[in-house]
Amino acid sequence: MIRNIFAVCSLLSAVPAFAGWYTCSTESHARIFTYSDDNEYMARDLAVGNCKRDSSTKNSECESRLGCVYAGQYNPIYTCETESHGGLFSGVHEVYTVAQFYAVDICKGNSSTSNSECESRVLCDTYGPNVAPYQCEAVSNGHLFRGAARTAQNASYMAIDNCRAHPSTNNGECERQVACNGSYAPPSPPFPPSPPSPPVPPYELRCTTTTSGNMPYTGYSPQESINSCVAGEQARPQGRPWDCDPQHTICVRR
Numbered sequence: 001m002i003r004n005i006f007a008v009c010s011l012l013s014a015v016p017a018f019a020g021w022y023t024c025s026t027e028s029h030a031r032i033f034t035y036s037d038d039n040e041y042m043a044r045d046l047a048v049g050n051c052k053r054d055s056s057t058k059n060s061e062c063e064s065r066l067g068c069v070y071a072g073q074y075n076p077i078y079t080c081e082t083e084s085h086g087g088l089f090s091g092v093h094e095v096y097t098v099a100q101f102y103a104v105d106i107c108k109g110n111s112s113t114s115n116s117e118c119e120s121r122v123l124c125d126t127y128g129p130n131v132a133p134y135q136c137e138a139v140s141n142g143h144l145f146r147g148a149a150r151t152a153q154n155a156s157y158m159a160i161d162n163c164r165a166h167p168s169t170n171n172g173e174c175e176r177q178v179a180c181n182g183s184y185a186p187p188s189p190p191f192p193p194s195p196p197s198p199p200v201p202p203y204e205l206r207c208t209t210t211t212s213g214n215m216p217y218t219g220y221s222p223q224e225s226i227n228s229c230v231a232g233e234q235a236r237p238q239g240r241p242w243d244c245d246p247q248h249t250i251c252v253r254r
Contacts, residue, residue, distance in 0.1 A: 079127070089106045
């Protein structure tokens with residue numbers, strides 16, 4: 001019976017958000033972790049917890065890059081782009097911080113890029129996917145180099161970097177002799193990480209994490225009961241701290 005309940009919980013965690021649900025997402029090292037639930041605190045805890053359990057992520061990034069959206073309100077889609085050494089990298093997500101850092105981390109993960117350029121050149125907008133990009137051209141020693149991006153900044157950087165990379169060009173000319181044209185407005189100013197969600201209904205959440213040895217541990221959030229489980233099992237001679245995870249956790253409202 002317990003296994004069946006766990007299976008149902010696993011399926012629910014994969015269900016996309018619908019009216020009245022919160023969807024929380026976070027990002028670390030170009031990995032995105034998302035969890036949806038009708039309780040915002042559970043969605044937050046499990047998105048961050050799933051991120052932290054991945055061996056390729058960083059705990060501080062999992063926590064600081066978290067954002068949530070509420071299915072009952074309008075949520076814009078953010079598109080972020082950054083450029084380095086002639087390469088263009090993008091991230092698209094309804095959580096601003098996730099889109100931003102995903103683009104940056106994808107850029108950093110490329111062996112031919114500069115981390116500082118990846119971080120300093122990222123820009124975001126909410127224009128959607130069907131936009132005409134800016135077109136920029138750089139000229140040096142009779143050679144023409146082009147760049148195209150959602151922002152004039154990154155289109156010009158792309159043209160300049162492609163120009164600099166050519167063995168017969170002059171870096172100064174590449175930087176001075178660049179021109180751009182575009183067909184839509186400049187990017188909006190930086191967005192807030194995420195709009196505030198509607199208040200959570202006033203009820204108490206009680207969670208229980210049960211190990212395979214039938215040892216229950218309770219808390220007022222999934223993470224609290226999991227932490228209690230880990231501490232309790234580590235203190236027992238035959239403890240099972242590896243059982244302390246969301247798959248062994250059930251929460252109810254009171």
